[in-house]
Amino acid sequence: MKKKMNRRTFLKYSAAVGATTAISGFPAVLRAQPKEILIGSIQPVTGPLADIGIACRRGNQMAADEINARGGIKSMGGAKLKLLLGDSEAKEEVGRMEAERLIKDGAVCIVGPFMSGIAMAIATLCEARGIPFVIDIAAADAITQRGYKYTFRCFPTVSTFMKNMGEYIGLIVKEKKVAIKRIAVTNTGDLFGRVQGKAWIDHIKGKKLPFEAEVVEHIEYPVGVADLSAEVAKVKAAKPDILCPVTRPGDAKILIRELFKQRVELLGIVSPGAPGLYEPEFIRDVGKLADFVLNNVPWVNPRSPKFKEINERFSKLYPGKYVDTNSGYAYLGVMVIADALERAKSTKPEDLLEALRKTDYRENPMVGGPVQFAANGDNPNATSAMIQILKGEIKVVLPKEAAEADYIFPAPQLWERG
């Protein structure tokens, strides 16, 4: 009798095929091939942070392409790097699931994930699976405070941010002889926004600033907010000297416009470190209002030859874009992995782990020293710079050894700029 293929038999067969595939383990076969080394890249490429996620993915990819163009990992017979792409959708649980999938697909190492909350989730998973996890961007201190062996972080921590922010502002107050007494803080309600906002407030309240100041208003609003009129009215009522916003790309524009509309008088806008206030789209869309914004961020080092080289390539690939914190650190993350692979001469997790611990990567395009990893996985040489937008261009203004221009403070009011 001829057997007909109906839905049930089809399901039975496909289940059987699926099961054998899973048992025979394709991933293992992939791992054995020396020609290609798989690295899992997880970034929030869709969802509310899609723009940043894509910048990060591009940074990761650019580094992998550079290594491959130079002939791959030489100590392993010129094996090429291949990024397995994962999308966290800016959600913790999705980030973890994606990491799980990429590890199953044979990733020897995970890089990413831009968001601190997701970094926490992936770090735990990687520790359990014994796969090295190199954080390109994620700042919350707690990620590396749990004694994990497999987690490494290129990016500075929130406490580094705050230490620098305090020093830079202290310097500004001293040099310009202005009084900053009343500080207003706004932040987004995601893990990074909260941690960054709270850390800055604690820094001020803990009297760690070199001058006397108090927090007169603190406002938190959700990521993807559509209207900040009531929030800005509160800021205005508090009469702050400076506003310290922790933003994301969308709300940064709403915030600046609202400050203009409501005529909020400020000596300046000084962010303790946040995306949204330095992207080309920010300058394009808000124009003159973007000028004089100070931002304490881990930035590219304009004096580094490496930066010039990659920035040229990046702007050619993606017209209108430049390498910034996000694409820069994403690039660095994969370069650090490639460097470790070169020295490890193997993709075995233990060898890679050993090599990562001994990292001393000197071709750093960002402000800060060579990338090294302390016992907890943090990079003690990662730091932040104070940048300012001047005539529509971003300039590093502090520290002095990387500065391209002198900062302007106090800034002219938003509505007095012609």
Place this chain on the structure above:
Amino acid sequence: MGGVYSLIALGLSLIFGVMKVINFAHGAMLAWGMYIALTTMRLTGIDPFFSFLMSAACLFVIGYIIQRTVVNRIMPFHESMQVIAMVGVMMVFENLAQIIWGPDPHSPHTKYSLSTVWLGSVMIDVPRLLAFGIAILIATLVFLFLKYTDLGKAIRASADNRTGALLVGTDVNKVYGVCFGIGAACVGVAGSLLVPLIPTSPHVGFPFKLTSFAIVILGGMGSLPGAMLGGLIIGVAESLGTVFIPSSLKQIISFSIMVLILLFRPQGLFGGKG
């Protein structure tokens, strides 16, 4: 914001009231309305406050096509099955927008986006005022259209009793198509009015969609005056609420209103029995 909320909820309520299909792609359509206004502005320099007609027309066509291709086929199914198809439509829309226009939020500098009028110490934001005015105007027009034109009457007839409308010779499928088109056009107009106010990105519609569900429930499922009034109430409540509670908890307000309504008046302010 209230007026724009009204318009978004009106579209949702119209589609639900007539077809009993919940349009999960509503937020994504809002983003499309914004992008169309944005593209029109980039190409021709027409301010979004005038190019809303363009968004409305495009969204009408898109809505009509979606109704004829997707919604019409799933209408006889159970709600839970409809949801899957509509969420699918939503995903296609969101990701198409990301592919076509890219992921970066756009917030162009328009003529009115920074203008304000001061009445003593009270600031009135011109783009918000304009958005409110136009939204209310459009909503009223849709309202009158449904009340007094033949097509409008046919739409209401099909909503009340599909079989009855069929029996007296209404082309129900065409009516449904037009109705979905109008619902989509409403959200398109709302989108173009939002361009000067908030940055446009592919996923911008999601919170608006959630809020508009709350509005539709507040006003009564399928009730158009309910959707309008509900929009105004939620809009005012949200901005007043931020004075008293942290604004990261903003959405609590609209949803607590929704919960209260469900507890004490489940049919909504204007909903009939059912």
